[in-house]
Amino acid sequence: MNTLKTIAFLAISIFFVIACETNTTTSELDEISLSSTSENAKHANTFDVRIELVDRNGNPVGPNGLRGYFAIDQETGETFYPFRSEDHNVFKGLPQATYRFDAHDGYFDGASSQIVTLQQNMVASDGFIVVTLQYWSE
CATH class of the missing domain: 2.60.40.10 (Immunoglobulins)
Known part of the structure; x- marks a missing residue:
């Protein structure tokens, strides 16, 4: 039972670390989208x-x-x-x-x-x- 708790704790910890590192704000996503759109329009x-x-x-x-x-x-x-x-x-x-x-x-x-x-x-x-x-x- 102790092993199962340890595995669950590690899995949740890894999930939070990954989620925190890849957190992108909405404004950053909008900026990325706009630059991609203008670059694609240039070569459309x-x-x-x-x-x-x-x-x-x-x-x-x-x-x-x-x-x-x-x-x-x-x-x-x-x-x-x-x-x-x-x-x-x-x-x-x-x-x-x-x-x-x-x-x-x-x-x-x-x-x-x-x-x-x-x-x-x-x-x-x-x-x-x-x-x-x-x-x-x-």
Whole structure:
């Protein structure tokens, strides 16, 4: 019987210690909720972006010697890369922000960069925002 009382006392003591350590006030919960909501709202809109290359006359060209594309969020500095290597020119699910889209230059060729703020009214009928970079070569 003494052992049972000891176990019950320990269980209740542990419960109170845990409850006291994890006590969060309502105002703290509201603050956490508001910061999470504003952060989620900031990134609620995501966009799919496709890079297209054109020559100086506006004619479509392939990537030739370019070694890939990237996008840099102008506010955070975070760098994004295409979704898959097969779709070397497609970015999936970019959060709404302003990006500098660019290419890794090849040995004798490269592409201009383009700064774009992603917005819903830029989405084409195929679901993509098209960012056009001008290709150059020596």
